[in-house]
Amino acid sequence: MFNQSTSSAGLSGVSFGKGKKKRNLVATVMLTSLVDTFSVLVIYLLVNFSTTGELLYMSEGMELPAASKTAQLERNVVVKVEKNKLYIEEEEIPTQSLVKTLIDMKKNWEKYYPDTEFTGAMTIQADRRQTYSLLSHVIQAGGHAGYSDINFAVIRK
């Protein structure tokens, strides 16, 4: 990347006096390879820089299931299922009022974004060990409230 192979501070081969040549005490640092390594690191980190993780808040101990054939996670209503409790946007929701809350959110969307069509998409974030009984309830509630497009949050393999 750079043709300069020594640092500007490198003073090599300095000798004093007559007779026995003194041993060189100043070492030159090869900065080119260091700069190359740093550049490669920066490029690698920039390529891997992802912002999609910010769409979901991961609680301690929550493990998402893994899958390879996945799609990009998009921002929509997130229903989190954790320890048999339901959360919408990090606010705990009683199981009975899930449909009502989802309908309210849909109405709010239509109110605030009248020109945008409601996508009917919902993201379900659940621990990999969660049994289907509660997930089924969420899917059913989503269906009643008009959310037929379900996205399960997963970790890309």
Added chain:
Amino acid sequence: MFGKKQKKEVNTEVDLVAFISLLSVCICFLLLTTIWIQIASMNVKQAVGGQAAAGKPKPEMWVVMKDQGELQFKLRHTPSKITRSFGKIKIPGIEGKPDFTELASYLGKLNGEYQDLSMALIRPAEKTPFEDIIELMDVFRKQGIEDLGVTPL
């Protein structure tokens, strides 16, 4: 040196120290802020009430996930030859989990015989773990069956 006109220095030195400092700061910032786990989504439709009834019905497969990992299959709207060969198949589970290797093999054979199947509807059991459902969907997607649906209990 003496007598001659001193030549102007052509080579310039790049100040690498400042550049290295900048790169170091960049690396530290990126290491702190990079999200190493890539979160994605597995899209599905609700199997009941989500499909349009008009027109010729599309070939579909119903997958029932039983307790202890057993998988049961049923084909609908497929040619009778395919239904006879591949319909009503059961794949027993291994140590309480579905046998995904056997499932991939079964779907591969089915895909070899009949390519028009693109829809699968999954009906998990009450106690089926979420990760098994996702893995099952992943196997289906890998075999080219993209339209997946889940049925509530």
